[in-house]
Amino acid sequence: MFKLLFLTIISVFAKVAYAKKSVFMPPEASVYAHDADKLYAFILNVSAVSFVLIVLCIAYFGFRYRRKTANEKTPHMSHNLKLEIIWTIIPSLIFFFMFGWGWKLWNQARHAPAKALEIFVEGQKWSWGFHYKSGRKSVNEVYVPVNKPVKFIISSKDVIHSLFLPAFRKKQDAVPGRYTSLWIQPTKKGEYYIFCAEFCGTEHSSMIAKLKVVSFKDYANWLANDPYKEMSLSKIGKKVFNTSCAACHNVNDTNKVGPGLGNLWNSKSIFENGESLVADATYIRDSILNPNAKVVKGFPKGVMPTFKGQLSEQQIRGLIEYIKSLKEK
């Protein structure tokens, strides 16, 4: 146990002290991320070395000058101007070097190239909406082409959110009532997380979107093939329903493999374990993503598959709207 702990501590320190770039950081997905990590590694090295020096000094003094007899005399050392000037100036120089380096990268990070592709981002409780100039909209997922500068123009519908792209080492608050911006130039294809980094209420921690960096061709394809172009949410829902749900659910009140959904919205569902719930958006969403947690009484468990990862936020919202509209008919 102690040996393990000791080895862990040593390995962490070794990692820190020999840091060349991104120790503990997520993979670098842009040139800026690489540059920022160099500065990070520099500060990490300086900190680790000075910390170890401080601790070694204290440990050595503590051991060397420990009290041996009760009445030891100590020298009267009140100050030493030369020493004090030295240890004021050296840290100052290091600190301002860090500041300058940070400033340089900051300028680079804050000024997007003029030709950058612009995407509007709107934060709301609790999802990220993306709006391309072509009119294509998406929720919680955004496609961008690799090696092209992309500028996100960020706003918020309700409270303050913060667009955080760990793989790009960038973050920008989304403030209601104004636009802010953040730009990236991805160098590697792949999927990256977008977190919300400013506390925004109950589901703050599930306000996670995916940034998909793809080839320019795939990007253009995705942009052009908007399956739901100019469709209302409930239309989208109807389309999804017909392909994914209609096999087991009716749009009227009669049951099929699963319960009929015609009258579901705002009605009471009673479950196997005797609990009950009024069907709202959250319930419908849960039933799509995690269908076997709450099975309606009289229906077998384990029949309905989960649609987690298969439906986008937009599609789920569409389904909710569609089911809502069934009741209103």
Next chain:
Amino acid sequence: MTAHKHAHHFKDADHEFSASKMGVWLFLCTEIVMFGVLFVAYFLYHHQYPATFAEGATFLDWRMGALNTVVLLLSSFTMAISIHFCQKNDSKKAVLNLALTLVLAAVFMVVKYLEYSHKFHLGLYPGQFFSYQGAESANLALYFSFYFLMTGLHGLHILIGMGVITWVLIRARRGDFNSKYYTPVEGVGLFWHVIDLIWIFLFPLLYLVG
């Protein structure tokens, strides 16, 4: 006349006086900082929405404001005079001037009341209760938020001031103060001057500049 005895941890009455005065000044610093925040916010929004603020000021009657300015200046004067009479051991005149200060403060509050009720009559309520129709600026309510917050907080201080003036008035009548001990009157006086000073800034900013 009961002679005031300085507290056990001070050397003598002068020592206690200078400590108390310092305490009052420090407290007044916090008051000034607190109002300062409102002034900073005022300047920022004035800069951002000049038209709104100009429109808002037209609803304010500068004559009422000017009257109140004069009233407060006078009350500051009577307050200072009463301290002077305390130092001269003339508690009768000190009481008279404190009473005058109270009356002037009351006049200020009456004028304020008239102004407020006029605004309420028009529907110029603070914040979400704002119901005035026909404003040219979309966010005229913001101006009146500032108006009510700043004058309201100031008015609250006037009321507190009236309370403490009454307190020193009663003590002065009882003959607690003399040339050796008049710390509470001095402290209340300083407080009153600062409240007055804050009004001197509020008046032009809200009524005239707009």
Next chain:
Amino acid sequence: MSNLTDKNYLNCEKGLWSWLTTLDHKRIGVMYLISIVIFATLGAVFSLLLRYELFSAGKDFLTALQYNKVMTYHGAIMTFMVLVPGIPAVLGNILLPLQIGAKDVAFPRLNLLSWYCLMAGALIAMISLFTTGVDTGWTFYAPYSIGSAQSGTVFVVLGAFVMGLASILTGLNFIATIHQLRAKGMTFMKMPLFVWGLYATSIIQIVATPVVGITLLLLVAERLLGVGIFDPKLGGDPILFQHFFWFYSHPVVYLMVLPGMGVISEVVSTFSKKVIFGYKAIVYASVAIAGVGFLVWGHHMFVSGQSDWAGVLFSFITMFVGIPTAVKIFNWMTTLYKGSIEFRTPLLFALGFLFVFAIGGLTGLFLATLSTDMHFHDTYFVVSHFHYTMVGGAVMATFAGLFYWWPKICGRMYHELSGQIGFAFVFIGFNVTFFPQFILGAMGMPRRYFDYLPEFEHLHAVSTVGSTIVNIGMVIVFVTLYRAWKNGEVAGDNPWGGTTLEWQTTSPPPHENFTKEMEVSGGPYDRP
């Protein structure tokens, strides 16, 4: 040598009423201590709830909303009810007059009033527990706190306002006391460094607290009247709220740490039996930290949407805070050099402070630097950084101070071994809790998350284990102090060989602190 049956401040009057109406600064300090220990226990319970919920990914036993409330209460209680009144109101109250040779603080009644303000504020804030609670985070950011947040917000905000009054009154009292009541011969440059720490703190209390006071009132007005100053829907600016809030809340971290640094100076000097190295440098550094501390609030807002140039300026000024902090650490180290060092519990906590605070300070560099902050802002890195400075700094220093002055406060000695065991638990537990959080932050784990990605799970588990250890340590510490108070050995007037004035009176001191007029000729740490 005193004898505990002699008349002293503890036994000169009896009964609860004599405590609740006391004007004696030492008794008020003890009352502060008791109330703050109760608040801290409450805050610690909330922190354990948080940590256990985060032990594994996914929902464990709290819902997201409950988690957010628990997180808010932990932060608000620890900030407004524990750390802000912590060192100034407890150790400051008891020791400031003793250290400058005064009989009391300048305004004893105001002193008692400030304790009642704290109590009233705490009570108002706690009413919210019986409503829907509050889920804004302790920072109350608009517009979340205006609109969507739970209705308990009003109570907590008002409570924080009333507690702010307590803080202002304490600061005012201390400044007047330091200016007016120093012993004969004690010039400003002969004051003990703890007093200097309190002086710098009091300036912050006087200048910064009114700002947050009015800001909190505006927030209440915003909720009740909808005045629109911070509400973007009505033309207001939510960023302005952050400016006002951090104008107070950044200096406030120095408010917590500066008196703590003062304690460290006292303890390091006494236990290495040596005059403090670079007295003047430490004094100037304290004042510089308090002063520059007012100009750096914007470093909380690099990515908030404030202008780029504001970011550059705030980053630049922030670096100036690092310099005096580094200087202080070097001074304490050099004080140890060629000393006669005795490893008693207070010194262990002081050295623990150096260790923890050095990490806290150095990680501040990552956050002060513009481009690295873009990544670390609002992640666990920040959480860990401020726990290292504030908890590590202020709490370690408080414990150092409590153990150091305990013989003076109650006249009895604590049990050494159990004090050291307490230190070991607190120190190890603290580092196990918070060091992994730096790594989590670097990996990109945002703060205030109820749930997280599976790859963060191991480090969260370690952190939870650490939080348990640190809380066990706290219990050991308080049990040790309590047992000493009840039946520790009689300590004597100056058990450590301290040089400052408080060691020249009896333990515990009499009601009026000293039996004779005190006079000072040499520096506070001069040894014959």
